[in-house]
Amino acid sequence: MKVPVIMLSSVPDLHSYIDKSQLTEDLGGTLDYCHSRWLCQRMAIESFALMVKQTAQMLQSFGTELAETELPNDVQSTSSVLCAHTEKKDKAKEDLRLALKEGHSVLESLGELQD
Known part of the structure; x- marks a missing residue:
């Protein structure tokens, strides 16, 4: 050729x-065009994508755990399981808040190109 x-x-x-x-x-x-700006934005996008992927995997795993968990017959054990699930739910909510915050940051960074 x-x-x-x-x-x-x-x-x-x-x-x-x-x-x-x-x-x-x-x-x-x-x-x-500014190559260093492009690199920073690309790294931020890659970091955000990884965070979202990990959060999605964690949510999938947590959802499976919830679906497969059978609650025990005694109050103490049931309470313990529910506490553990509540902690995981709170962690998931915090992970989602962090992902949202990072997503907004990336979006604002990309928006600077339009100014």
Whole structure:
């Protein structure tokens, strides 16, 4: 497979092949791009995605546990099981709050691009 290669002698020559809106300022274009900002945003998105995945797995596991748990016949044991489930529910709610907060943070960071 042959790939054509075009040799250019200057940046203005590049403009006849690529629209200025697709080039960064250092190449005479108008595209607003900052690689370090892009990296930070990409890392934040990856971190958020991992957090959401882990939270979803934890919720799936907790849901399965709830569905499969049989409550004991004595009050003390039942109370103990319900306490454990309440603690897990509270942990799940906190994990969801943290994920929501991080999601808003990522969204705000991406929104800065629109300003």
